[in-house]
Amino acid sequence: MELYDLEVSGNCYKIRLFLALIKQPYTLHSVDFLGGEHKNETSIERNAFGEVPVLIDGDLTLRDSQAILVYLARKFDRTDWYPTTPAEEAKVVQWLMVAESEIARGPNDARLHDKFGYELDIDMARNKSARVLDILNKHLSDRDWLELDRPTLADLACFPYVALSEEGGVSLKPYPAITDWIERIKALPDFVSMPGI
Secondary structure (H helix, E strand, C coil): CEEEECCCCHHHHHHHHHHHHCCCCCEEEECCCCCCHHHCHHHHHHCCCCCCCEEEECCEEEECHHHHHHHHHHHCCCCCCCCCCHHHHHHHHHHHHHHHHHHHHHHHHHHHHHHHCCCCCHHHHHHHHHHHHHHHHHHHCCCCCCCCCCCCHHHHHHHHHHHCHHHHCCCCCCCHHHHHHHHHHHCCCCCCCCCCC
Protein backbone atom coordinates (compact mmCIF):
# COMPACT_ATOMS: atom_id res chain seq x y z
CA MET A 1 0.00 0.00 0.00
CA GLU A 2 1.12 3.51 -0.80
CA LEU A 3 -0.13 6.68 0.87
CA TYR A 4 0.31 10.07 -0.77
CA ASP A 5 0.46 12.39 2.16
CA LEU A 6 0.93 15.88 3.55
CA GLU A 7 2.37 15.85 7.08
CA VAL A 8 0.33 18.83 8.35
CA SER A 9 -2.98 17.59 6.90
CA GLY A 10 -5.40 16.26 9.48
CA ASN A 11 -7.09 14.18 6.79
CA CYS A 12 -3.80 12.48 5.90
CA TYR A 13 -3.01 12.06 9.58
CA LYS A 14 -6.24 10.08 10.14
CA ILE A 15 -4.92 7.45 7.77
CA ARG A 16 -1.42 7.35 9.24
CA LEU A 17 -2.89 7.09 12.73
CA PHE A 18 -5.24 4.24 11.86
CA LEU A 19 -2.51 2.30 10.07
CA ALA A 20 -0.27 2.72 13.13
CA LEU A 21 -3.01 1.62 15.53
CA ILE A 22 -3.72 -1.53 13.52
CA LYS A 23 0.00 -2.13 12.86
CA GLN A 24 -0.18 -2.21 9.07
CA PRO A 25 2.89 -1.32 7.00
CA TYR A 26 2.69 1.06 4.06
CA THR A 27 4.90 3.23 1.90
CA LEU A 28 4.60 6.95 2.54
CA HIS A 29 5.01 9.49 -0.27
CA SER A 30 5.21 13.10 0.90
CA VAL A 31 3.54 15.50 -1.51
CA ASP A 32 5.13 18.93 -1.98
CA PHE A 33 1.90 20.84 -1.47
CA LEU A 34 3.49 24.30 -1.34
CA GLY A 35 5.35 23.49 -4.56
CA GLY A 36 2.07 22.57 -6.25
CA GLU A 37 2.82 18.86 -6.66
CA HIS A 38 -0.80 18.00 -5.80
CA LYS A 39 -1.88 19.84 -8.97
CA ASN A 40 0.61 18.31 -11.41
CA GLU A 41 -0.53 15.89 -14.12
CA THR A 42 0.56 12.75 -12.26
CA SER A 43 -1.26 13.79 -9.07
CA ILE A 44 -4.40 14.71 -11.01
CA GLU A 45 -4.34 11.26 -12.62
CA ARG A 46 -4.38 9.76 -9.09
CA ASN A 47 -7.06 12.16 -7.84
CA ALA A 48 -8.91 14.50 -10.20
CA PHE A 49 -9.67 16.78 -7.24
CA GLY A 50 -5.94 17.40 -6.74
CA GLU A 51 -6.08 16.61 -3.04
CA VAL A 52 -4.42 14.35 -0.50
CA PRO A 53 -4.61 11.77 0.97
CA VAL A 54 -4.59 9.23 -1.83
CA LEU A 55 -4.19 5.53 -1.07
CA ILE A 56 -3.02 3.10 -3.72
CA ASP A 57 -3.44 -0.59 -2.97
CA GLY A 58 -2.60 -2.70 -6.00
CA ASP A 59 -4.97 -1.67 -8.78
CA LEU A 60 -7.17 0.33 -6.41
CA THR A 61 -6.75 4.09 -6.01
CA LEU A 62 -8.82 5.82 -3.34
CA ARG A 63 -9.22 9.46 -2.35
CA ASP A 64 -11.07 10.95 0.63
CA SER A 65 -9.93 10.17 4.14
CA GLN A 66 -13.26 8.78 5.35
CA ALA A 67 -13.51 6.39 2.39
CA ILE A 68 -9.91 5.28 2.95
CA LEU A 69 -10.58 4.62 6.65
CA VAL A 70 -13.60 2.45 5.79
CA TYR A 71 -11.66 0.57 3.12
CA LEU A 72 -8.76 -0.17 5.46
CA ALA A 73 -11.06 -1.35 8.24
CA ARG A 74 -12.85 -3.69 5.84
CA LYS A 75 -9.65 -4.87 4.14
CA PHE A 76 -8.09 -5.88 7.44
CA ASP A 77 -11.36 -7.13 8.94
CA ARG A 78 -11.22 -4.61 11.79
CA THR A 79 -14.82 -4.81 12.92
CA ASP A 80 -13.64 -3.53 16.28
CA TRP A 81 -13.02 -0.18 14.56
CA TYR A 82 -15.79 -0.35 11.94
CA PRO A 83 -18.66 -2.70 12.83
CA THR A 84 -20.75 -4.65 10.34
CA THR A 85 -24.13 -4.71 12.06
CA PRO A 86 -26.44 -2.10 10.47
CA ALA A 87 -27.19 -0.07 13.61
CA GLU A 88 -23.59 0.00 14.85
CA GLU A 89 -22.22 0.81 11.40
CA ALA A 90 -24.72 3.68 11.03
CA LYS A 91 -23.70 5.08 14.43
CA VAL A 92 -20.09 5.24 13.27
CA VAL A 93 -20.95 6.57 9.79
CA GLN A 94 -22.93 9.48 11.20
CA TRP A 95 -19.69 10.75 12.82
CA LEU A 96 -17.73 10.24 9.60
CA MET A 97 -20.23 12.64 8.04
CA VAL A 98 -19.74 15.14 10.90
CA ALA A 99 -15.98 15.01 10.25
CA GLU A 100 -16.59 15.63 6.55
CA SER A 101 -19.03 18.48 7.08
CA GLU A 102 -19.35 20.33 10.39
CA ILE A 103 -15.78 19.75 11.57
CA ALA A 104 -14.34 20.44 8.11
CA ARG A 105 -16.25 23.71 7.77
CA GLY A 106 -15.64 24.71 11.41
CA PRO A 107 -12.30 23.92 13.11
CA ASN A 108 -10.60 22.88 9.88
CA ASP A 109 -11.59 26.06 8.00
CA ALA A 110 -10.55 28.23 10.96
CA ARG A 111 -7.14 26.50 10.92
CA LEU A 112 -6.83 26.93 7.14
CA HIS A 113 -7.42 30.65 7.63
CA ASP A 114 -5.14 31.26 10.61
CA LYS A 115 -2.29 28.82 9.97
CA PHE A 116 -2.19 28.68 6.17
CA GLY A 117 -3.64 32.04 5.13
CA TYR A 118 -6.67 30.78 3.21
CA GLU A 119 -9.16 33.51 2.38
CA LEU A 120 -12.48 32.43 3.80
CA ASP A 121 -15.19 33.67 6.12
CA ILE A 122 -13.40 33.27 9.46
CA ASP A 123 -16.37 34.44 11.51
CA MET A 124 -18.52 31.74 9.93
CA ALA A 125 -15.81 29.13 10.53
CA ARG A 126 -15.51 30.10 14.20
CA ASN A 127 -19.30 30.12 14.65
CA LYS A 128 -19.50 26.66 13.10
CA SER A 129 -16.63 25.57 15.34
CA ALA A 130 -18.46 26.72 18.46
CA ARG A 131 -21.62 24.90 17.40
CA VAL A 132 -19.97 21.56 16.62
CA LEU A 133 -17.69 21.70 19.67
CA ASP A 134 -20.67 22.42 21.93
CA ILE A 135 -22.47 19.40 20.49
CA LEU A 136 -19.39 17.20 20.72
CA ASN A 137 -18.63 18.25 24.29
CA LYS A 138 -22.19 17.53 25.40
CA HIS A 139 -22.16 14.16 23.63
CA LEU A 140 -18.88 13.20 25.32
CA SER A 141 -19.92 14.42 28.76
CA ASP A 142 -21.28 11.00 29.75
CA ARG A 143 -19.15 8.65 27.63
CA ASP A 144 -15.51 7.97 26.81
CA TRP A 145 -15.91 7.43 23.05
CA LEU A 146 -18.22 8.78 20.38
CA GLU A 147 -20.04 5.47 19.93
CA LEU A 148 -20.16 1.84 21.02
CA ASP A 149 -18.20 2.34 24.27
CA ARG A 150 -14.89 1.85 22.48
CA PRO A 151 -12.66 3.72 20.04
CA THR A 152 -13.91 3.43 16.46
CA LEU A 153 -13.37 5.13 13.12
CA ALA A 154 -15.85 7.74 14.41
CA ASP A 155 -13.24 8.93 16.90
CA LEU A 156 -10.35 8.83 14.43
CA ALA A 157 -12.30 10.74 11.77
CA CYS A 158 -13.29 13.55 14.15
CA PHE A 159 -10.12 13.71 16.22
CA PRO A 160 -7.48 15.55 14.13
CA TYR A 161 -9.17 18.85 13.32
CA VAL A 162 -10.84 19.03 16.73
CA ALA A 163 -7.45 18.48 18.42
CA LEU A 164 -5.93 21.14 16.13
CA SER A 165 -8.65 23.72 16.90
CA GLU A 166 -6.24 26.04 18.71
CA GLU A 167 -4.34 26.51 15.44
CA GLY A 168 -7.48 28.15 14.10
CA GLY A 169 -7.92 30.44 17.07
CA VAL A 170 -10.58 28.21 18.62
CA SER A 171 -9.88 27.46 22.26
CA LEU A 172 -10.70 24.04 23.66
CA LYS A 173 -10.61 25.29 27.27
CA PRO A 174 -14.43 25.59 27.46
CA TYR A 175 -14.77 21.92 26.42
CA PRO A 176 -13.42 19.62 29.16
CA ALA A 177 -15.16 16.51 27.84
CA ILE A 178 -13.45 17.04 24.49
CA THR A 179 -10.02 17.58 26.01
CA ASP A 180 -10.44 14.41 28.10
CA TRP A 181 -11.44 12.50 24.93
CA ILE A 182 -8.35 13.84 23.13
CA GLU A 183 -6.15 12.54 25.96
CA ARG A 184 -7.83 9.11 25.78
CA ILE A 185 -7.06 8.91 22.06
CA LYS A 186 -3.45 9.93 22.68
CA ALA A 187 -3.18 7.14 25.26
CA LEU A 188 -4.16 4.40 22.79
CA PRO A 189 -1.43 1.79 22.25
CA ASP A 190 0.67 2.59 19.15
CA PHE A 191 -0.69 6.15 18.92
CA VAL A 192 1.35 8.39 16.62
CA SER A 193 1.20 12.16 16.60
CA MET A 194 1.45 14.92 14.02
CA PRO A 195 2.65 18.55 14.17
CA GLY A 196 0.30 20.55 16.40
CA ILE A 197 -0.97 17.57 18.41
